[in-house]
Amino acid sequence: MPIIEIAAIPASQAYIDNPDIFKPTLDWIAKAPGFLKQWTGLRVEDGKTVYHIIEWETYEHHKNLPSLPNFQELLDLSKPCFTDVPKIFHVPFEKPADDAFNAPVTEFCFATLKNPEQKSEVTDLLISLIGGFPKVYGPTLGTTREDPNTIGLVIGWDTVQAHIDAVTGHEGVAKLASLADLEVSHAPLKKHVTA
Numbered sequence: 457m458p459i460i461e462i463a464a465i466p467a468s469q470a471y472i473d474n475p476d477i478f479k480p481t482l483d484w485i486a487k488a489p490g491f492l493k494q495w496t497g498l499r500v501e502d503g504k505t506v507y508h509i510i511e512w513e514t515y516e517h518h519k520n521l522p523s524l525p526n527f528q529e530l531l532d533l534s535k536p537c538f539t540d541v542p543k544i545f546h547v548p549f550e551k552p553a554d555d556a557f558n559a560p561v562t563e564f565c566f567a568t569l570k571n572p573e574q575k576s577e578v579t580d581l582l583i584s585l586i587g588g589f590p591k592v593y594g595p596t597l598g599t600t601r602e603d604p605n606t607i608g609l610v611i612g613w614d615t616v617q618a619h620i621d622a623v624t625g626h627e628g629v630a631k632l633a634s635l636a637d638l639e640v641s642h643a644p645l646k647k648h649v650t651a
Contacts, residue, residue: 559612
């Protein structure tokens with residue numbers, strides 16, 4: 457089953473000034489065993505964090521990257537782009553997330569349960585919420601590999617404001633916030649296709 461790697465990486469000024477400096481890294485990753493697709497974009501909320509989304513055939517394909525003989529080349533290529541190590545989650549989404557990633561703006565929500573015994577309640581609430589929002593693209597969710605108490609959710613929106621308008625004063629969102637700590641951010645993503 458494919459898995460989505462979501463990496464949030466502090467961007468260097470060189471990347472912010474010219475995101476194309478990341479292209480050699482993207483091209484390298486596109487040739488890695490198990491690679492399927494990738495997207496990148498700057499986080500709207502700070503303009504300094506790069507989201508790098510990679511779809512892998514399996515989690516093991518990502519995990520085995522450091523064992524590749526030319527892995528140091530990947531590190532060298534990406535070094536000018538970033539100022540620190542990435543924060544990474546791997547999410548086996550319930551359905552393909554392409555529509556969310558290809559939308560004008562993508563919402564990333566990580567809901568960490570306050571009480572692990574309420575996981576099914578939180579999951580049901582998330583499913584109900586995403587099913588009730590008007591004009592969204594490809595909403596999907598899944599439990600992160602890194603933490604069984606964190607649910608990753610991606611939703612595509614036309615604008616960040618459309619997301620804010622949909623959730624402001626929403627009873628279900630207030631209930632969700634009482635059951636889970638929410639980390640929410642947005643980025644317009646660009647899909648990278650290697651020739």
